Amino acid sequence: MATKAPVTCHVLDTQTGKPAANVQVTLSKMDNTGASFSSLAQGITDADGRCTNIMEPQALPVGTYKMTFATKPYFEASNRETFFPFVEIIFDLKYPEQHYHIPLLLSAFSYTTYRGS
Structure with a gap:
């Protein structure tokens, strides 16, 4: 059994140089036809810009x-x-056994992301 959420995120406001708190985050999965996504979980970033408890620890399917x-x-x-x-x-x-961390570097007119650890 996993000990933390399989997917987490971190939002940093690069305009202010501070974490982005209170950003609503939704995790969705694409259906088998590839036509649409279904929401799995929602969360809000904390004072450090992190959303580490968007869902309970569990394995997610490929x-x-x-x-x-x-x-x-x-x-x-x-x-x-x-x-x-x-x-x-x-x-x-x-790789369902791995942890997926999605950082978002955000400003009002640009953003970037990468696979974090």
Whole structure:
């Protein structure tokens, strides 16, 4: 049995140089036809910009997943505009025994991501 959520994330606001707290995060899985995603879990980033408890520790099946970050409300809360109302990161989970960490480096008009550890 896994000891932590199989997928976690971390959001950093590169404009302010600080963690992005209170960003809603949704984890979804692509259906077998590849036509749509179904929501599996939701969470909110903590004061350190992390969402480590988006779901209970468990193994996830191999498949294509999507992490959606609701960025517009985050920027609106600090009276900033953004070009991206949300950010979707789609990734293949090929090794269910491994942990998948999705960092998001965010500013109002750009973002980048990578597979973290």
